[in-house]
Amino acid sequence: MGKPNVQLSLQTISLIGGFMVWVLISSLMPIMNEDIHLTAGQLSLITAIPVILGSLLRVPLGFYTNRYGARSMFIISFIILLFPVFYLSIANSFADLFIGGLFLGVAGATFSIGVTSLPKYYPKEKHGLVNGIYAIGNAGTAVTTFGAPIIAGAIGWVNTIRLFLILLLVLAALNFILGDRQEKKVRVSMVKQWQAVYRNQTLWFLSLFYFITFGAFVAFTVYLPSFLVDHFSLNPTDAGIRTAGFIVLATIIRPIGGWLADKFNPYIILMVVFLGTSVSGVLLSFSPTIGIYTIGTLSVAVFVGLGNGTVFKLVPLYFSKQSGIVNGIVAAMGGLGGFFPPIVLTTVFNMTGHYAIGFMALSEFSLVSFVIVIYMYYRDRLNIESKIIEGTAEGIMVTDRNRIIQNVNPAFTRVTGYAKEEVVGEKPSILQSGKQGPSFYKNMWQTIEEKGYWEGEIWNKRKNGEVYPEWLSISPIKNSAGEIECYVGMFSDITETKQSK
Secondary structure (H helix, E strand, O other): OOOHHHHHHHHHHHHHHHHHHHOHHHHHHHHHOOOOOOOHHHHHHHHHHHHHHHHHOHHHHHHHHHHHOHHHHHHHHHHHHHHHHHHHHOOOOHHHHHHHHHHHHHHHHOHHHHHHHHHHHOOHHHHHHHHHHHHHHHHHHHHHHHHHHHHHHHHOHHHHHHHHHHHHHHHHHHHHHHOOOOOOOOOOOHHHHHHHHOOOHHHHHHHHHHHHHHHHHHHHHHHHHHHHHHHHOOOHHHHHHHHHHHHHHHHHHHHHHHHHHHHOOHHHHHHHHHHHHHHHHHHHHOOOOHHHHHHHHHHHHHHHHHHHHHHHHHHHHHOHHHHHHHHHHHHHHHHHHHHHHHHHHHHHHHHHOOOHHHHHHHHHHHHHHHHHHHHHHHHHHHHHHHHHHHHOOOEEEEEEOOOOEEEEOHHHHHHHOOOHHHHOOOOHHHHEOOOOOHHHHHHHHHHHHHHOOEEEEEEEEOOOOOEEEEEEEEEEEEOOOOOEEEEEEEEEEOHHHHHHO
16 A cells, blocks of 8 residues: 555545535625525525535445545546536526535545545554544635635635636546555445444444534534624624634644544543533523624534544444444534534524524533443443453352352353353352352351452362362452442362362
């Protein structure tokens, strides 16, 4: 395969260009609306429509990147985009903007190409940082949001859009020349990959997280220019600059989120992300001035930027064999997360005369995600503890407080010959050999009660009737109130040790 850093740079530049094209309509809409008059409802739909195809196409683009490589997919995407970009430059009606905007979504779908391709070039411990650096391509939305209105003021919005045709041709040429022809390809049926992941709740949890974090990023990116003009009476250039500031901050923070996820527990970072986003949503709901609204918006940028970087650290961690389709699904859900908020905000404003309920929805969804992250954090810890027990060389037996067997590990089966299903629900006496009398066991349990543990040599009997010596330790496990919840016994066969003596 090609040089990793060359491909990282090339694909990041390609994403910057793709995202520059993706937000063409939302960036120029305040100016275009002077020539193509739209209602408030039409305006919110047109600014959100590129998100639809940009979201849905992320699934097949991620899958086919695994099959054909990033070079081919970027070239094809940029060539296709030439047509809707030119069509938008001659648009003169709502229908023209709708059709051109819909196919403009191909530009947003290019995100799936890099997040599927780039992890092939780097070890797992760098995936968070690498995907975060690639996602700096989000800055392309800031370039267009800030620059397009200024250029349009000088040469008109029609000529401004046509400048992007040159950009697309240059990017296609760069990928043709520098793209990696030897990228590792994975030829697996999309149906088989889907069947392997669709029942996995982790996939849908990660999709929800990205629906909120990246969805908020996209929603603010496409809606802020018009919102700031209409709600705070800013001029289009000022609104573009403020929106660009939001985009730049969220984009800069994203690789930091990926780096933090490489260094620390990603779930802890996501807890901070969703708690912070929830508080920010409340602040936006009650922001009567542009100053307070700015603080709320920038805080959203910080937290969703961290979240975006963290989520794509977790995707290859859990789905390394199905990364193409899973990257596509998660990325698609993030894109769709940016489609609905502008429409919801406009609908809420038309019904109530203010935006508070819409911003509160962001807060509430974030709070729900915060609870889910806590659940995933403790589930992950329990899975690790379970794997430790399953993998240890010593036999382990867990009983409840009434000394009824609840669980055993594979080493227990290897030593005793009893399968887990044969002993769960039974008492440990199923292993007694008869070589120790009742007084032995009475003293043993008395010692556990007084000292909190017992260890020593004991003779037990295997399933086949063979009597063998083992070294056994038993400890009670207590809850926070000091009550015994269960007993854990750990033992090892010492037959060979005794024979050697």
